[in-house]
Amino acid sequence: MGVELRLLGPIEAVGPAGPAVLSSARQRALVGLLALRPGLPVTAPRLVQALWGMDPPRTAVRTLQSHLTRAKQALAACGLPGLLTNGRVGYALAAGPESVDACRFEALVAAARAESAAGHVAEAVAGLRTGLGLWRGEALADAELHGWAAAEVARLHKVRLAALGDLWDGELRLGGHADAVPELERLLVADPGEERLVGLLMLARYRCGRHPEALTGYQRLRAHLADTLGVDPSPELQRLHTAILRRDPSLDPPDAPGQVPAQLPSRPGHFTGRPAELALLDAALPPDGPRPGHTGRPAPGTPDQGTSVGTPLVLVSGPAGMGKTALVVEWTQRVADRFADGQIFCDLLGHDESTALTPDEVLGHALRGLGVPAGRVPTSPADQLGLYRSLLRDRGVLLVCDNVGSAEQILPLVPPGPGSLLVATSRHQLPTLDVGYAVRRVELDALSPAESLTLLERVLGPARVAAEPDAAGQLVEACDRMPLALRIAAAKLTSRPRLAIGDLVAELATGNRLDALSVPGDSRSIRAVFASAYHALTPGAAAAFRLAGLHPGPTFAVPLVAAVTGTPVTAARLVTEELAAAHLVSEVASGRFRFHDLIRWYARECAGTEESSDARTRAEERLLDWYLSVADAANDTLTPGRDRARVAARHPVPAPPFGPRHAEVLAFLDAERANLSAVSRHAVELGEDTAAWQLAYLLMGFYYSRGHWASMLEICRTGLAAARRLADGGTEGLMRGQVGVACIQLQRFDEALDALRRALPLMVAAGDAWGEGSVRNNTAVALAALRRFDEAVAEYEAALAMHTANGLSRDVAYALNNLGDAHTRMGQTDLALDYLDRALALVRTLGDERLEAVILHGTGAAHLGEGRHRQAMELFDRARGTQRLIGDRRAEVDTLNDTGLAHLGLAEHAEALDLFDQARRLSRAIADPHLEAVAMTNLGLAEFRAGAPDAAEDWYLRALAVRARVPAVFEEAELHRHLGDLAESRSDLATARSHRDTAIRLYEKANATAEAAALVGRPAG
Structure with a gap:
C-alpha cells in the first residue's frame, strides 16, 4: 500500500499521494493510537478512554465517529483508502509493524541487543543509531492522551532512554569516549537523575583525562537524588566512583589498533534532519x-x-x-x-x-x-x-x-x-x-521548516521555542533555513538567555541582517562565508552577482541578467552558469534561477559598496525597461489593439524570450508570475511611476487568460497610486477602470462600481472617448453580475454607440457580445442571438481568436438556455478548442462548466461529472475560488441527478465553505435551493423548508425575483 506511519514525534501518515491532512488534534491522535497496534483492532470504549480519560463527555462516542470518518477521508485523500477499517471488534489500521516507526525502532533496539550479546558491538551501535534516528521529538507529540495510551507513550520513552544508554555504552566499548562526552552532557540536561547516563559520562570524562570532572558528575547526581528522592546513588555507580578515585586500570579505554588512521573530526553538535x-x-x-x-x-x-x-x-x-x-x-x-x-x-x-x-x-x-x-x-x-x-x-x-x-x-x-x-x-x-x-x-540546500525548528529546539531547548512559536517560525525564515545562520542565531540567543526570540527577529528585520548574524569572536559569520565564495568569481560573474541581486522577485531568467549587466544574452548565460556552479544561485527550472534570501542580501550589499550610484541606477532602469518590453510584447500577442501604454526604453535590452504564439508568451509569464507584483512595487519604490502603471496596463491580457485575480488587483492598485502621483487624469481614469475590472473578477461588484464611477468623469474630462466607452462597458458587466439587467443593457448600448462612432471594431464586437450575454440571462434568446451573430461576423474580419472564442461560447450559452443542448455543445467545443490553443484558462473554465450543463441536460451524467471536475481543478490552478465553487455546485447537481445524494451533499457543503470566503449572493441562493431539493428527496421536510427560505431571501437580495417567486409557496414534499 506504501504507507508510512510516524509516531516518534508529531503524528504523520504518509501515503502514495503524500502526507495525510489530519486537520484536528483528535484525528491525529486516533491515527496514532491505532498505529500503536498496527493490524489489531481497538474497541471504541478504549479509544474514548484514551482521548477523554475516565470522565468522557456524553457525546464522546458520536464525536469519536465523526473524527474517525474525517480521518478515514484524509487517509483516502493521500492514497490510503483502505487503511482505516471497522470490524466487529473495533477499529484498526490495515498495516504491518514495518510501516510504523515506533515498531521499527523497538525491533532495531532488540536486534542491537542481540548483536551486543554476541560480541558484535559495532553492529549493535549502528543499529541503535538507526533506531534512535527515527525519533523526531516526543512520541505522539501533538496528541493529548490519557489512560493506557499515555502509559504506552511513557513506555516508548523508557525504551528510548534505555537505547540511548545502550548506544553510549557501546560507543565507550569501541573507544568513542571523546564523542560521548558532549552528547551525554546534552542528554543529562533534560534528565539529570538518569544514573546510567551519569555513569557513562563519568567513565567517558575519565578516559578523556578529565578526572576531576568525572568525580564532579557523581557529586552532582548524589546531591540531586538526595534533594528529590532522599536516596544515594546505586551500588554500581558507587563502585565506579571508587574506581575513578583509585584510577583503576580496568577503566582505561580499549587498545587502539596500530597504524590505522582515525582522522575524522568529532560529530557536529545538534546535527538535524537531512x-x-x-x-x-x-x-x-x-x-x-x-x-x-x-x-x-x-x-x-x-x-x-x-x-x-x-x-x-x-x-x-x-x-x-x-x-x-x-x-x-x-x-x-x-x-x-x-x-x-x-x-x-x-x-x-x-x-x-x-x-x-x-x-x-x-x-x-x-x-x-x-x-x-x-x-x-x-x-x-x-x-x-x-x-x-x-x-x-x-x-x-x-x-x-x-x-x-x-x-x-x-x-x-x-x-x-x-x-x-x-x-x-x-x-x-x-x-x-x-x-x-x-x-x-x-x-544540499536549505533545511525544511520542521528541521529548522528542530535545530532551534536542540540548541535552545524545546521550552524556549515553545514559549514563542510564531517568533521561532519567523526566525527560521529570516535565517533562510540555512543551518549556519540558524546556529549563529541560536548561539546569540544562548549567550543572552533574557533575549526574546521575537526581539532577535525584529533585529533581523529592521537592521542589517548580515551584521545581526554574527557572534563576537567567531570568524564564521554569514558575511565571511559568502565573501569567500564571492571573491573566487571571475569579474564578469561577480558583476552579474551584484546586479542580479537588485532584482526584487524570487526567480530570474538569463535575459534579465543580460539586461541589468548590459551584456549579450550569450555572455549572461555563461556568467549565470558560473554563479550556479559556485552555488551562489540555484537553477530551479531550465534557464531560471533564484538566490537564497541571505545570499541576495549579500549581493545587494556588494552592489552598494562596489557599484557607483550611477551604475546602480542604470541597472535598475535596464531592469524595468526589460520588464516593460516583455509586458509590451505580451500585450501585443494576447490582447491586440490595447495601445494606451507607449513604452519607450531608455537603454538597449534583450528581446523578449518568446515568439508571437500565445502559448510561448503565457509559458514565460507563468514562470514570471511571482515576480510581477514585486517588480511593480519596486518601480514605485524607485519613483518610476510611469513604469508602474504601464506594467499594470500591459499585463492585463496575461491575467485575463490565467486568472490569479488577487495579484491582478494588487498590480492595478499599485498602478493607480502611481497614476495619481503623476497627476494625469486620463491615466488615473484608465487605472481606476482596471481596478474595477479586477474587482469584478473577484466578485466584489460594489467596489467595482465605485472604481468605475470614479473613472468615468476622469475619462470624460480627458476627452477620451475610448476610455469612456470602456468604463461604461465594464460598469455594465458589474451591473449584470448584480442582475440589474435593465441598467446593464443601457450602459452596454451607450458603450456600443461610442465605440461605433469612433470606428473601434474590436470594442464594438465586445459590446455586441456583452449585449447578447445580458439578453441571454434575461431570457430574451432571439434578441441575444441577433447581437451575437453580429459580433461573430465582425470579429472574423479582425482575426482575434480570443474574442471569437468568447462570442462562440456566448452563442452556445444562448442555445443552452433554449434547451438546444447538442447545438450548444458544438459551439462550446469550438470555443474550448481555441481557448486551449491560446492558453485562455479563465475562459476555458466557463466553457467546461457550460458544456457539462449541456450534457447534464441530456442526462449524460458521467460526461457532465468529468467536465465539472476538470473545471474545478482548473479553477484551483488559476486561484479562482468563485469558479471553483461554481464547479463544485455543478458537481453536486450532477451527483444528485445521477442518484448519489450523499456525494451531492458533500459537494454542496464544500461549495458553501468556499462561498464563505468569496460571497456571491445568487450562487449561494442556488446552493440552498439545491440543498432544499436534496433534503426533500430524503423526506427531511424541515430542513428542506429552511434551505428554501434561505434561498428565497438570497434570491430577493440578488434581484432574482423570478427565481424567488418560483419558490414562494412551494410546499416541501
Missing part, C-alpha cells in the same frame, strides 16, 4: 554486507540513483553555510566502522586560491595517513600516485576531502579498488569529475 541526503550517502557504501546508515532504506521521495557498485567518489555540494561538512562528518562517523583500514580527513582550503592545497600536498597527506613516514614519501608526483594506489588497492579506507576548490585537487585520490570510498565537499559542482568517474552527487 534524511534523504543521508540515505543517498548510505547508498554509496561499498556493497559488502548490510549498510549501517541512519535509516536502512532511502527516505520517502529519495530519487533512486541505482546501486553503488563502481562508485568510488561522492560529491556533496551546495551553497556556503548549508552544512556540507556537518553532514559528511556526521555520516562518516556513523559508518566509520565499515572501513576496517581507517579514515583519512583533509581540509583542502579550496575556497581561497592563495591557501588551497595543491594535488601533491593532498596526496602527501593521504600517504602519511596510510602509514608512510614523511621521509619515505616519494618526491616524484608519479611515484607518489603509484605508491598511493598500491597501498589502497586491497584496503578499505574512507577518505574525506573537505572544501574542495577544483576537481584537480582530488582526482589523484579517487580509490582504485571497490573497498574504499572518497567523499568530497565543495561549493562548486565540479563537472570535470563526471568525465572519468561515476560520481554520486548529493546536492
